[in-house]
Amino acid sequence: xxxxxxxxxxxxxxxxxxxxxxxxxxxxxxxxxxxxxxxxxxxxxxxxxxxxxxxxxxxxxxxxxxxxxxxxxxxxxxxxxxxxxxxxxxxxxxxxxxxxxxxxxxxxxxxxxxxxxxxxxxxxxxxxxxxxxxxxxxxxxxxxxxxxxxxxxx
Amino acid sequence: xxxxxxxxxxxxxxxxxxxxxxxxxxxxxxxxxxxxxxxxxxxxxxxxxxxxxxxxxxxxxxxxxxxxxxxxxxxxxxxxxxxxxxxxxxxxxxxxxxxxxxxxxxxxxxxxxxxxxxxxxxxxxxxxxxxxxxxxxxxxxxxxxxxxxxxxxx
Numbered sequence: 568x569x570x571x572x573x574x575x576x577x578x579x580x581x582x583x584x585x586x587x588x589x590x591x592x593x594x595x596x597x598x599x600x601x602x603x604x605x606x607x608x609x610x611x612x613x614x615x616x617x618x619x620x621x622x623x624x625x626x627x628x629x630x631x632x633x634x635x636x637x638x639x640x641x642x643x644x645x646x647x648x649x650x651x652x653x654x655x656x657x658x659x660x661x662x663x664x665x666x667x668x669x670x671x672x673x674x675x676x677x678x679x680x681x682x683x684x685x686x687x688x689x690x691x692x693x694x695x696x697x698x699x700x701x702x703x704x705x706x707x708x709x710x711x712x713x714x715x716x717x718x719x720x721x
Numbered sequence: 722x723x724x725x726x727x728x729x730x731x732x733x734x735x736x737x738x739x740x741x742x743x744x745x746x747x748x749x750x751x752x753x754x755x756x757x758x759x760x761x762x763x764x765x766x767x768x769x770x771x772x773x774x775x776x777x778x779x780x781x782x783x784x785x786x787x788x789x790x791x792x793x794x795x796x797x798x799x800x801x802x803x804x805x806x807x808x809x810x811x812x813x814x815x816x817x818x819x820x821x822x823x824x825x826x827x828x829x830x831x832x833x834x835x836x837x838x839x840x841x842x843x844x845x846x847x848x849x850x851x852x853x854x855x856x857x858x859x860x861x862x863x864x865x866x867x868x869x870x871x872x873x874x875x
Contacts, residue, residue, distance in 0.1 A: 631860070633867045640863060652853040655846070661857040684849070685842035691849070692809070692838065698852040699806040703815040705859040706785070709794060712866045713787045719873050 570595050577673070580621055580646050582693040594683065599674045603666035609650070612663045616653030619680045622646065625670035630663040641704060642667065648697050654680055724749050731827070734775055734800050736847040748837065753828040757820035763804070766817045770807030773834045776800065779824030784817040795858060796821065802851050808834055 573595040577583050583591060600623070603609060609620065612632055624645055631640040640662070643649050653660045654677045675683070684691045727749040731737050737745060754777070757763060763774065766786055778799055785794040794816070797803050807814045808831045829837070838845045 631864050631867055633864055633871065638867060640860065652856060655849045656853045656857070658857070661860060681846075684846065688839035688842070688845065691842065691845045692835075695809045695838070695845070695849060695852060698849060698856060699810045702806060702852060702856045702859060703810070703812070705856060705863060706794065706815060709859060709863050709866060710785050710787055712863060712870060713785055713792060716866060716870050716873065717787065719870065 573600065576623060580623075582621070582646070582648060582690055582697070585689045586687060590687070594673075594675065594679070597676065597679045601672050601674050603670040603672070605666055605668050607666045607670075609664040609666065609670075609672070610660050612660050614660045616650065616657075616660055616677065618674050618676050619651040619654045620649045620672040620674055622649060623671040623673055626667040627670055627672075628665045628667050630665055632662070637663075637665075640708065641701070648694060651680070651694060652698070655684075727754065730777060734777075736775070736800070736802060736844055736851070739843045740841060744841070748827075748829065748833070751830065751833045755826050755828050757824040757826070759820055759822050761820045761824075763818040763820065763824075763826070764814050766814050768814045770804065770811075770814055770831065772828050772830050773805040773808045774803045774826040774828055776803060777825040777827055780821040781824055781826075782819045782821050784819055786816070791817075791819075794862065795855070802848060805834070805848060806852070809838075 570592065574588065574591045577591045577594055583594065586594075603625075609627065610616070622643055622645055627643045627647070627649055628639045629641040629643065631638040649664060649672075650660070684694060724746065728742065728745045731745045731748055737748065740748075757779075763781065764770070776797055776799055781797045781801070781803055782793045783795040783797065785792040803818060803826075804814070838848060
């Protein structure tokens with residue numbers, strides 16, 4: 568993808584929409600556009616993390632680590648930030664992520680991502696909003712499962 | 722509590738430890754120290770959110786909203802940030818929080834809290850770290866429950 572084209576695409580991502588053009592160009596220069604086929608793994612739980620991703624198109628599945636078949640715990644669509652948790656905590660990946668369909672992502676290296684957060688409060692707040700929403704969603708999934716377990720007499 | 726005493730206490734909270742004394746004094750001036758007895762509710766799920774809290778001492782239970790008795794989904798101890806999610810997303814409270822024992826918290830109003838985040842990247846990063854850890858913890862709780870449900874034949 569050409570840099571100018573990538574800058575235009577980045578400007579459409581809500582979490583970057585308030586950044587000026589020079590900052591968008593910097594992200595475009597230092598990031599990498601990647602494509603995944605349906606079923607392809609972006610990263611696996613337990614792996615070390617060296618980058619965060621922004622979903623540009625397609626959907627990515629967050630897989631729960633259960634002792635049986637893969638279970639889709641959540642789905643992240645266009646404009647979602649993924650893989651940011653492990654970069655922020657410097658812990659290994661907490662979940663396996665898999666492309667549900669044709670997926671296009673922007674891969675942002677850990678150093679660039681942390682710099683982006685510390686230098687741009689509006690990006691930082693957006694990341695906190697996304698993390699908070701994911702946490703609320705995870706809590707609701709837990710409560711639903713708890714009700715199901717209770718109903719099954721577990 | 723005297724302001725100087727409160728500043729000393731704030732400096733011991735890891736998320737504030739890198740702030741200079743003038744900023745700590747500002748937090749101390751604009752925040753409020755509150756005490757809760759065992760079993761007392763800090764806030765209820767669904768309520769509008771006007772503040773975040775830092776636990777200074779004691780433990781706070783995060784209650785899951787299940788159709789039965791109260792279920793403790795997580796426990797937050799000293800130095801934990803609580804109630805920040807709803808302030809960041811401006812959504813209603815996503816869970817009910819209850820004092821497990823004698824609890825002392827610092828109540829920070831929403832405007833002051835958001836200003837603290839946008840003006841201090843190191844505080845912001847710490848909040849992102851805490852949110853990420855809570856999300857990883859919630860995912861693990863979900864996976865454990867999923868395994869339990871599978872074992873019970875649900």
